[in-house]
Amino acid sequence: MSSPTSVMGGDELIETKLRAPLIRHKVLSRHQLIDGLLSEDSEGVVVTVVAPAGSGKSTLLVELSKRLAQDKYTCCWLSVDADDNEPIVFAKYLVSALHQFDPKAADKELAFIKANPTRNYDALFDALVARISRTDRKLAIFVDDFQHLSHSSILRFWNRLIAHAPRNVRLILASRTRPGLELGRRRISGGLHEITQEALNFNAAQVSEFMLQLHAIELESDAVDSLHATTEGWAAGLQLAALAIGRSRGNAGAMIASFSGRNKDLTEYLFQTVLGVQSLEVQRFLLRTSALTRLSPGLCNALMQDQSGALLLDKVERSNLFLIPLDDEGRWYRYHHLFADFLQAELRRTETDAYPQLCAIAASWSEEQGRLTEAIQYCLSGEHYERAADLIATKAPDIAQYQGDHYTILDWMRRLPSSYHQQRPEILLNHAWSRAFSSDLEQAIKLAEQAVQVLDGDHGDSWDLEPHKRNQLRWLAQVIQSIAHVCSDRIPGSLDQCHSIRAELPASEPFLLASILNATSYCHLSRGEISKAADCAEEAYSYGRQAGSVYAIVWADFLNALANVERGRIQAAHDSAERASRHVGERTNANRYMFAMAAIIKAETETQRGNFAAVNVCMSAGQDFTALFGPQEPLWIALRNEARMKAWSGELGAACEVLKQGRETALGAAQLMLHFSLAAEEIDLRLRHDDDTETAAELFISSGLADDRRSQLICDEMRSRISVLSRYTEAKLCLAQGQPDSALKLLKSLQAATQAEQILVLQQIRCLRAIALWASERQGDAERELDRALNLAAPHNHAYPFIAAGGTMLDILESIQCKRGSAYAGEEHQLKRQFEQRLIALLRNENPDNHNAIQPLTDGRDEIEPLTERETEILKLVAAGLTNLQLADELLISVATVKWHLHNIYEKIGVGSRTAAAAYARKLQLI
Numbered sequence: 001m002s003s004p005t006s007v008m009g010g011d012e013l014i015e016t017k018l019r020a021p022l023i024r025h026k027v028l029s030r031h032q033l034i035d036g037l038l039s040e041d042s043e044g045v046v047v048t049v050v051a052p053a054g055s056g057k058s059t060l061l062v063e064l065s066k067r068l069a070q071d072k073y074t075c076c077w078l079s080v081d082a083d084d085n086e087p088i089v090f091a092k093y094l095v096s097a098l099h100q101f102d103p104k105a106a107d108k109e110l111a112f113i114k115a116n117p118t119r120n121y122d123a124l125f126d127a128l129v130a131r132i133s134r135t136d137r138k139l140a141i142f143v144d145d146f147q148h149l150s151h152s153s154i155l156r157f158w159n160r161l162i163a164h165a166p167r168n169v170r171l172i173l174a175s176r177t178r179p180g181l182e183l184g185r186r187r188i189s190g191g192l193h194e195i196t197q198e199a200l201n202f203n204a205a206q207v208s209e210f211m212l213q214l215h216a217i218e219l220e221s222d223a224v225d226s227l228h229a230t231t232e233g234w235a236a237g238l239q240l241a242a243l244a245i246g247r248s249r250g251n252a253g254a255m256i257a258s259f260s261g262r263n264k265d266l267t268e269y270l271f272q273t274v275l276g277v278q279s280l281e282v283q284r285f286l287l288r289t290s291a292l293t294r295l296s297p298g299l300c301n302a303l304m305q306d307q308s309g310a311l312l313l314d315k316v317e318r319s320n321l322f323l324i325p326l327d328d329e330g331r332w333y334r335y336h337h338l339f340a341d342f343l344q345a346e347l348r349r350t351e352t353d354a355y356p357q358l359c360a361i362a363a364s365w366s367e368e369q370g371r372l373t374e375a376i377q378y379c380l381s382g383e384h385y386e387r388a389a390d391l392i393a394t395k396a397p398d399i400a401q402y403q404g405d406h407y408t409i410l411d412w413m414r415r416l417p418s419s420y421h422q423q424r425p426e427i428l429l430n431h432a433w434s435r436a437f438s439s440d441l442e443q444a445i446k447l448a449e450q451a452v453q454v455l456d457g458d459h460g461d462s463w464d465l466e467p468h469k470r471n472q473l474r475w476l477a478q479v480i481q482s483i484a485h486v487c488s489d490r491i492p493g494s495l496d497q498c499h500s501i502r503a504e505l506p507a508s509e510p511f512l513l514a515s516i517l518n519a520t521s522y523c524h525l526s527r528g529e530i531s532k533a534a535d536c537a538e539e540a541y542s543y544g545r546q547a548g549s550v551y552a553i554v555w556a557d558f559l560n561a562l563a564n565v566e567r568g569r570i571q572a573a574h575d576s577a578e579r580a581s582r583h584v585g586e587r588t589n590a591n592r593y594m595f596a597m598a599a600i601i602k603a604e605t606e607t608q609r610g611n612f613a614a615v616n617v618c619m620s621a622g623q624d625f626t627a628l629f630g631p632q633e634p635l636w637i638a639l640r641n642e643a644r645m646k647a648w649s650g651e652l653g654a655a656c657e658v659l660k661q662g663r664e665t666a667l668g669a670a671q672l673m674l675h676f677s678l679a680a681e682e683i684d685l686r687l688r689h690d691d692d693t694e695t696a697a698e699l700f701i702s703s704g705l706a707d708d709r710r711s712q713l714i715c716d717e718m719r720s721r722i723s724v725l726s727r728y729t730e731a732k733l734c735l736a737q738g739q740p741d742s743a744l745k746l747l748k749s750l751q752a753a754t755q756a757e758q759i760l761v762l763q764q765i766r767c768l769r770a771i772a773l774w775a776s777e778r779q780g781d782a783e784r785e786l787d788r789a790l791n792l793a794a795p796h797n798h799a800y801p802f803i804a805a806g807g808t809m810l811d812i813l814e815s816i817q818c819k820r821g822s823a824y825a826g827e828e829h830q831l832k833r834q835f836e837q838r839l840i841a842l843l844r845n846e847n848p849d850n851h852n853a854i855q856p857l858t859d860g861r862d863e864i865e866p867l868t869e870r871e872t873e874i875l876k877l878v879a880a881g882l883t884n885l886q887l888a889d890e891l892l893i894s895v896a897t898v899k900w901h902l903h904n905i906y907e908k909i910g911v912g913s914r915t916a917a918a919a920y921a922r923k924l925q926l927i
Helices: 004-008 031-038 057-070 087-100 103-115 122-134 152-164 184-189 204-215 221-231 235-247 252-258 263-276 280-289 297-304 308-318 337-350 354-368 372-381 385-402 406-415 425-436 441-456 458-462 467-487 491-504 510-526 530-547 550-566 570-584 592-609 612-621 623-627 632-648 652-668 672-689 693-702 708-713 716-736 740-753 759-775 779-796 800-805 809-820 827-843 869-879 884-891 895-909 914-923
Strands: 046-050 074-079 139-144 169-175 192-196 323-325 333-335
Touching: 031 057, 031 192, 046 057, 057 074, 057 139, 057 169, 074 087, 087 103, 087 122, 087 152, 103 122, 122 152, 122 652, 152 169, 184 192, 204 221, 204 235, 221 235, 221 252, 235 252, 235 263, 280 297, 280 308, 280 337, 280 354, 297 308, 297 354, 308 323, 333 337, 337 354, 354 372, 354 385, 372 385, 372 406, 385 406, 385 425, 385 550, 406 425, 425 441, 425 467, 441 467, 467 491, 467 510, 491 510, 510 530, 510 550, 510 632, 530 550, 550 570, 550 592, 550 632, 550 759, 570 592, 592 612, 592 632, 592 800, 612 632, 632 652, 632 672, 652 672, 672 693, 672 716, 693 716, 693 884, 716 740, 716 759, 740 759, 759 779, 759 800, 759 809, 779 800, 779 809, 779 827, 800 809, 800 827, 809 827, 809 914, 827 914, 869 884, 869 895, 869 914, 884 895, 895 914
Parallel strands: 046 169, 046 192, 074 139, 139 169
Antiparallel strands: 323 333
16 A cells, blocks of 8 residues: 555655654643543534643644544544645645545545646545545544644635534644634534633643653642742643753752743743753754754754764753654654744854754755755755755756656745746746646746747846757747647647647757657647557657657657557557556656556556456556646546446446546636546446436536537637537437437448548447447348457457447347357457457456356356346346336336336346346346
């Protein structure tokens, strides 16, 4: 099982924010507070803990999480900071926190976040609310330091989750200030527990217990009362007082009497006292390491500029000096927020120039460790903006162009002040490159144009470049603009632009040539010019090899495989997928995008062969790709394969949910062709796996597929493609509604408009025509039409057009098999017979690789639970070809009752579809 860090990349995700702090020192149990929260009459789904820093909020949450875990709750933890008040960052950490609750869904959502860093996140947040509100498992979500969250989109998510969370889900939020949430309804209904500082403060008895049990300091009752009155039972104040008393040589009562003031003044006084009693070596260590957001032994050594850092870190940890461990292995720590603020103030007061220098050291160490985002953040914290820009400029080309990690690029650009975005051309252009592959196409074009203006204009000298480098960057800008246009599916204009740039690029620029040729291949593929698409992809592959760019190579193989699928050359497509996998190698954080591309195209070839077990394996490996950004064609391949695999496994609801979410994403990104394609796929799956003609017909209308006015919403080049999709879907609906003649008219016009090399489309049309002819009682014509399709498909084992057609496909195949006879008619015909037998097995929901699957069926009446008289009657009518609506009319019952009977029949006879049920009816000779 993958972890969140394996999905997002270890440099981007600070995994210690996803675990409850490890409290190694003794603490005073707050069991009375927790018992109240968990009492049987408690209905509190939401718990808010609002108190200043140092009040014991985190300690309370840790103890509460342990109690809930004992009660079989899955506890998910998130500690937020100021950097998390951006939807993209918050979404990344929230979903990562939920990983242990639902790893599969979290992996998919994390991949979606990484692949779509510029999108509106409300849709993702709404999906999270829906997923959490549907669960029947015990779930507790802890968020510490909630005061950092104020973005309207993030608060909207929490308000919706609070409103819809079921009783088995608990939300525990700790904040220094009152959160800006809508809690009124929960408060009125009794579903809210509010814990304030007053509830967290220790009473006098607890103060005495705290000092004695945790610090072995026994106080007289007067001293206890004085300490309680001075600190008001504030946990941090008591901890500081205990440290100060423990290190003093005087009377504890006298020292307590010297305390004065409240909170801030007391805190500063006590911190000064605690710091003052440390050795000069420890004081220097504390001040220097206060510049760090988190501490590790190696990083501390770097800041101390010798090997003492690790030893001093261990000493400070053992001394309980407000150092919080972030893992179990002693690799990472952080200071308590109060202590960190105090130490940083002391550092700036005593060593005015030290902070920027320490940040520079931390940046260098982080860079050496490969933690580039942290290195850049230290540069920014220390106001070393030019160095941050240089780091980005140096690393960005490999990260963006060769690894395809656009999330990291955009995260860096978010952190870098905008005035430094044009400091280096590599920054501007790789920012544009990542925008182009992140659905922010207009911004990509704008950034590329800015780069061209600087390169060509009066300000060109601001980038001190050699003429060759200037030309190279100008070409890169032009390639980016072309890719952005391709990603927006402006195909005709994009194709002309690609041809123009291709003619200008010299052979010495293999990476740019591979990139523009891949864009050209995609354009041809979108226009149905399959051979041209394959030729361009092969040429792109060659240049990608020269450039040593696995990213370009995998894209070329991806496009080549798609072209071969369209040509019905499934083995050639499979070979391209295998070649891509060999180039990618084992999955790593750096290559996971390319690994997913190779896996998803392999899934496409296995789908076309009808090998759904293999599809499941490929989709698992390629899950990152189902959240793909940019061009809609690859996303369409990824989503439809996931849906087809789920539907074939009997999870039609889950399949339709995949397609529905894909449609929502497509509409949000203005990818209308993708929206219509996914709607057509859902209609197809509903007709084939559930015979739900009514719902399918409603979706045909609601999605806009049936609307002649849709042409007003799309550009000219998309209109004909959507029209073809609409007519094909309408033909399937006509067949389902018992109108074969109408279907034949639609299919005839489609066949006339389809190019000869579009074999996949032609096969789909032929299969539907065969079913329509069969339904029109033209069995001979149906068999001849299907036989033409079998002639093309058998050599390539191209099964999906046949099994996707559904309907009476099984009847036609069985009729053909009966008429062929058993005489040997040559190797080619024998191959076709074997292919036909495999199709029959698939349509019967049997294992096509099992030789027994094609043997004559035997009577298995005694092996199942007997059918009722009504169930037997319905099974006969299903085998006769009646739809759910026709069954309801025939038997004078509702469609819902029909579905209920079918569910029971399927359960009893062990099948998952109408086709298999009909085959079983024939097996029992019911028809």
